[in-house]
Amino acid sequence: MEPWDVTWLIGGPQGSGINASAEAFARACVRAGHRIHANIEYHSNIMGEHSYYRVRVSDRDRTALSEKAHVVVALDDESLFGDSHTPYTSWKGHVPQIVPGGAVVYDASLKVEPSRGDIRWCPVPYHQLLAQVLREANRESDALRFRVMENTIAVAASLALLEMSPEWLMAVMRDEFRRRPDAAELNVRAVAVGFEYAKERFADHFPFRLPAPTPPERRPMMLRGIQAAAIAKLKAGLHVQTYYPISPATDENVYLESQQGHYDLVVVQTEDEISAINMAVGAAHAGARASTSTSGPGFALMVEGIGFAAMTEAPGPVVFIWQRGGPSTGLPTRQEQGDLLFALHPAQGDFPHIVVAPGDTSEIVEDSYESFNWADRYQMPVIVLVDKAMGSTYVTADDLHLDRLPPIDRGVYAQANGRRDGYERYALTETGISPRSVPGQEGLIFWSTTDEHDPKGHISEDALNRLQMVDKRMGKLALAAKEIPASRKLRLYGPDEADLTLVGWGSTKGAVLAVLETLAAEGVTANFLQVRLMRPFPAAEVAAVLKRAKRTVLVENNATGQLGQLIGAHSGIGMDHRLLKYDGRPFLEEELIDALHEVLRAGAPVQSVSHLLG
Amino acid sequence: MEPWDVTWLIGGPQGSGINASAEAFARACVRAGHRIHANIEYHSNIMGEHSYYRVRVSDRDRTALSEKAHVVVALDDESLFGDSHTPYTSWKGHVPQIVPGGAVVYDASLKVEPSRGDIRWCPVPYHQLLAQVLREANRESDALRFRVMENTIAVAASLALLEMSPEWLMAVMRDEFRRRPDAAELNVRAVAVGFEYAKERFADHFPFRLPAPTPPERRPMMLRGIQAAAIAKLKAGLHVQTYYPISPATDENVYLESQQGHYDLVVVQTEDEISAINMAVGAAHAGARASTSTSGPGFALMVEGIGFAAMTEAPGPVVFIWQRGGPSTGLPTRQEQGDLLFALHPAQGDFPHIVVAPGDTSEIVEDSYESFNWADRYQMPVIVLVDKAMGSTYVTADDLHLDRLPPIDRGVYAQANGRRDGYERYALTETGISPRSVPGQEGLIFWSTTDEHDPKGHISEDALNRLQMVDKRMGKLALAAKEIPASRKLRLYGPDEADLTLVGWGSTKGAVLAVLETLAAEGVTANFLQVRLMRPFPAAEVAAVLKRAKRTVLVENNATGQLGQLIGAHSGIGMDHRLLKYDGRPFLEEELIDALHEVLRAGAPVQSVSHLLG
Amino acid sequence: MTTVSLTVRDYKTDVHNNWCPGCGDFGILSAIQMALASLQIPPHKTAVFSGIGCSGKTPHYVNAYGFHTLHGRVLPTATGAKLADPDLTVLAVGGDGDGYGIGAGYFVNAGRRNVDITYVVFDNGVYGLTKGQGSPTLRKGMRTKSMPAPAIQDGINPIALAVGCGYTFIARGYALDPKHLSGLLAEAIKHPGSSFVDVLQTCPTYNDQYTKEWYSTGPEGHSRVYRLEEIGYDGVVQDPSDEGEIIARKTRAVAKSYEWGDRIPVGVFYQVEAPTYEDGMAAVNPRLGSTPVVDLDVEHRDVTPLLEALR
Amino acid sequence: MTTVSLTVRDYKTDVHNNWCPGCGDFGILSAIQMALASLQIPPHKTAVFSGIGCSGKTPHYVNAYGFHTLHGRVLPTATGAKLADPDLTVLAVGGDGDGYGIGAGYFVNAGRRNVDITYVVFDNGVYGLTKGQGSPTLRKGMRTKSMPAPAIQDGINPIALAVGCGYTFIARGYALDPKHLSGLLAEAIKHPGSSFVDVLQTCPTYNDQYTKEWYSTGPEGHSRVYRLEEIGYDGVVQDPSDEGEIIARKTRAVAKSYEWGDRIPVGVFYQVEAPTYEDGMAAVNPRLGSTPVVDLDVEHRDVTPLLEALR
Ligand SMILES: Cc1ncc(C[n+]2csc(CCOP(=O)(O)OP(=O)(O)O)c2C)c(N)n1
Ligand SMILES: Cc1ncc(C[n+]2csc(CCOP(=O)(O)OP(=O)(O)O)c2C)c(N)n1
């Protein structure tokens, strides 16, 4: 079969149910055997501001979103033409994003001036069709309660254009409302009605379609990064998760919270992030695998806790930073990779901690899991640097390969030697790692303090002891650098030798991998250096790759090229080009390819990338 | 006159008044026309732990402390031979530090085994002599109250060895106790008695002396870095200082607090550092020159406030970090330069702020003052990175040259244009700087938010506006880089071409300058690159110097060579050698010269520097 | 200078408001605007500070200097501005999560500082902007519709807390009675010292427990919310030098603050005239008593005496 | 296993103690050790957490798992350890600056959380370790010898605050009466839920106002400090289901907490049995009610159902 690739988009005011509609559409596609890549853009607002959800559907896994829309489902006026209620805006609605030949489905009751002749305008009387459905079911009096079913009708209408059987969506509805059969049936009916309405009027010879399905033997999972992380954490033996609500980390926390009845796990909503991290440190010291998840503004309150954990050699916590648009409160619900340098030196003084930045679902699983082993083994806090885009983007996956994960390793425990005060929690050892004990054990009482301390854990300001303790702590980082396998540190995609070497990290990986193919098709050989372990930094390995590179292009979702600075600090190698996107949105495939073409053409050293899509 | 150089040291339990005694001694020396360089080492404790104060006295300004002691005044046993009350200690007391021919003055009532034959042991019956003084004055009943006068006797005894007239110390006593003439006279008498006692018994042919004084026409100032900073801040027009108590910043805050009655200034002790910085940001927005002073653990709580100020383009605050030993609570009263990398990326996202690190008293004055101009001109927070050693070290200075400071510059103000809503606080301008207004002005009402915002200061998530605002904010940093003169950014000391190029920052400057001379005397040409402006980083200027360098040696008071990392990040230049001292004490002159000799001899790339002096 | 008298309209902006339809915040916003108008405080002499949350958006909707600060940091920030320029009328507003959760430390310490600002808490029992988690005022066992399980932490009592912290004006208002609330706010603003007003606010989107209907319909059909003045309660200390009276009124305020459920009192629980922080500043330096420090000439300071003292 | 009975000596360490001679902290330290001995809690089953300050050094002097954490963060850290391992007896100790200043937000929210820990505040009116600045309990107008001018902020009332926060055991002790204090601490430790004991502590080095002499000699010559039980005060709620009784006792505790000066009460101000946070956890997952989560087998979790749910 020919490769195919369709982007479907739904837009509407926040709170109008577009998430549910888009996810239902995506689920229907997955049931039908297609692969999806889907994400939402929304404001930091509860109701009313414009939000939209892109679902890219294809015959295979796509690793980035596309800016092209083949079908747009509009729940309101603003989705079509943008918004005039704010004086400073560049946002012009989704109609301009539709590919020629594409279509827009919208409410027939809107007064719309079709502004483009090259797309199909499909007014659907959402309200009337819903009324009809309810009337048939004698549920007219519930019109208000079921208003959100207008969305179902709209989505169903779009299916007709794409020649996708309504059955898949109907099955999804039955599944979703399995505890409310009446609602299920109403929605199934709404699908039928919306579908029929559009099929009759708009579907003829529509140039884009979702090809006839070949449902897979085993339906793949449809999951987001936050789910991958949470499941991996549970698998890793997470005992205590603390959190304070914040976008976009809340979803991970809420997911774990919902599992408290099923798994032996304590999830605590704290009064702030300072409390969250310190509670996690306390839990780690008490023997728990402990974690907390937040984003930039929350992490800004956790930095003293990181120093605390590092100084007292707590076995953790594992801190997840789901990056969002900064600085400060910034763009709470938008995408950025702006916290790398912050996460690398997040407190006063020199201390050890690990920072790892997975780039896709399977790396999220590996790193979320392995971080707990590192925390226990090296007795230090670990930061997992993730971001909004990877957290909230839905992808299809056949297997998470949890069986391939290494065993749980809780590090070295001490044995009581019978003497009341024989135990040294901070014993000086060759590796720097001191066998640890856990409160509750007889004969292994220890002390700890955030002050500099002696092997027993009591305050010491002695000069020699100080040097030994600093060397011990920093030595553990060197040990981690030695022990962590290269495959977890970095990876080179594509040919060893190439005209262009792209360099990036985290969720931009998807966009970069997507364009590598395009470049190859254009005859440009390109490879991609993904840096994954940020601390201890694999300086030699990175330098080895970059020294071979002919022309380097840094690709980052921030304004200052933070990975580029980090590479410079450790290897002294600068980047030839930097493509930086900091408009609060992830790289769309076309944005990156256009920017690369521009690099190949004009070769500006720094380029701000954005097609200003809103 | 021959150059001369004597180190006098007093040691004793915390709370026994060694500060006052050492400072009195130093003051006496300054009165006599000598130059001093003096600092204390003490524990994070109120009473009892061992502390000691070194006073280096010379014919000219010395820029570092020496490890050699010519005369040691011991107030207790531990000062002589170290301490056995902690199991893990390398501390052996001050006796080993005395140069051959030197002397130790100690309490005759101590049972002392003279452990060295090459120094003079001078037991002085502190208690009996004091009793005699009190008896003469019929104040025997006040013995307890005046117990601290034993110190005066001990200090006076040491003067006799050094052939320094007791008159200078007597004058200091009269001055110090000018409001309590009876105490003054008792102390004067104690000086006489202590002096006589030692002169008769121990002073003959003592090889070290403070040469006959030539008191200067105008007595120089004797001041510490915290005083230099506080006075410069007052001169800069500081309106509001907020603080939360913490070593070693408290002294600056307490000094300013004590000036509230004399200068128009509000000093607020807050409930924590989060409150301190936010209060300062609020004050800055309301038109004040605002500042807060802290050290690492406090700064760890200020990071979200830095992002707040940067995002809302507040004209400040100016944040002083008086670095101390880290990580975490660390070594609260000890020295380190461990917060550079933290101060450079102290919050989530990309945002502008200035970081400057003065290296001596006159630079403290310049930078403390100018930072307020920068804050107002570039509308961003400014960090002044200072440290415990420079804050608490007393030096002699003839003039602070306040008259050479540039005028106060409060930046660009907006003018009301008469329209109720015409004013844009965040107007997009060519420089990135928007004329600001101050609450209270009619016609210039504005809004501000830590969310991304439009020119009016209202929340905006628009992609184009976002790019413009990021570029505006970061553009101000580029402007600052252009406008700040090179002399404030870095300086090369010594010849342009040299065998050895030392690289450092902040208070290590003093030690480096001191050894440059020694190296020159040994026939090694060496120069010294001092980096002062840390952000915006003078990458090109630094690279220009380093590219010319034959062999580079980084000298830092931390464990990981943080400036070296910064230079690498911006210039891609690595250091040939790194001399790192992280035992919680400042570089002593001999430690640095020995380490340099070692570099010249063996050339290890990294070397931990410490003579483990306690 | 503004000479014509100011109306509520003068305190409004044309910024697009994106609170949910029916949100109690609208009532509080109106009350703030009404209070400012009633006191005829010129917009440019007013500064409104807020934390982060739905409530945090308030300054954008008020025509006055507006500072939408950080989550939980509204009190220190507002305090800093007030101490720099005591001529400003300073309002601090924010959510219950903002004020009693992440900001609890500042809530406690602002009370004892007694700077002349007014703090208004939008108390909706939930974290609105982060989608409805329970806030620190939500009682144990309560469960709003967005919560997976009932609260296992108890709710704090803001009024009792405020008494313990030392606030000198302590009141409770109700968002859906903006007229009464505006009167309270006007009193709070006029009060010299730290004024605190906890406002019961409905959040129709997430809090399905304390709804408009719940507040307005008690077990006997009439409103649960009643005014303290209706029952002759008077929280104002008559003789601020009488320690005994102060303690008695504080105790009564605490006792009254626990009344909840069928009958919910609103109004002034406690008020006392006491020297403010600004008075304390003026005692140290009298010039600060008459002129804002930002208006004093600090550009020509003579620091020579300080230098001389070091010689 | 320890079978012989434990004595105070078993809770001592040989770590060099560097508090000032005569510091009230010594009394509190003894009281802690006496309380643990009286309850026969094995040292290895005990964890003592502290903040930063002179008081923060306490864990080093107690033979038990000791955590000298961060300034102001002792409560969250101790809470984390307790929730991970409810079998531990968890004590949190720290200064008044630590607890009511920088840690005030955690003080407030630990109260409403009602985790089974005991929090002991060393209330000396000053920041000891940073050399004597006024602390949040220092009253307006007071001036200790290290302060340049009298306090212009008022002191908070810890007991009243604790009531508003929801602590279920609230007491005040006196450092120089370690025997009585140890009894209070034993009660506090036994109490299931968040116990709070504010201890009046003398700081001979910096606080020259509230000295041993001041406490021990009131205007009529005898000690100002008296015991609540002496006057028949009983703070214990008899019927925890009786909301009215709870409010009455809370109110009385607040009223009593304001008594200060000539007569200063110590003892239990308020106590109620209420479900703890741990009870709440067990309600969600009963296994957590019987076994510490760290002791449950989490290494062989089957997450297949979660994966299946995503298909
Ligand atoms: C440091 C930090 N943590 C978390 C958040 C996320 N956050 C935004 S608003 C909010 C809570 C809002 O609740 P509340 O204060 O009650 O205000 P409401 O929305 O109910 O008015 C939170 C936790 C943040 N902005 N900053
Ligand atoms: C974040 C932070 N800020 C400031 C300090 C400095 N500091 C150490 S102890 C202390 C206050 C001690 O006072 P208190 O809590 O009352 O304890 P006490 O010494 O009186 O027992 C402060 C401010 C610190 N360690 N950490």
Ligand code: SF4
């Ligand atoms: S979520 Fe609640 S508080 Fe927030 S705007 Fe909507 S109704 Fe108001």
Ligand code: SF4
């Ligand atoms: S300073 Fe005060 S609290 Fe600290 S040890 Fe000394 S006497 Fe005790």
Ligand SMILES: [Mg+2]
């Ligand atoms: Mg709320």
Ligand SMILES: [Mg+2]
């Ligand atoms: Mg204290």
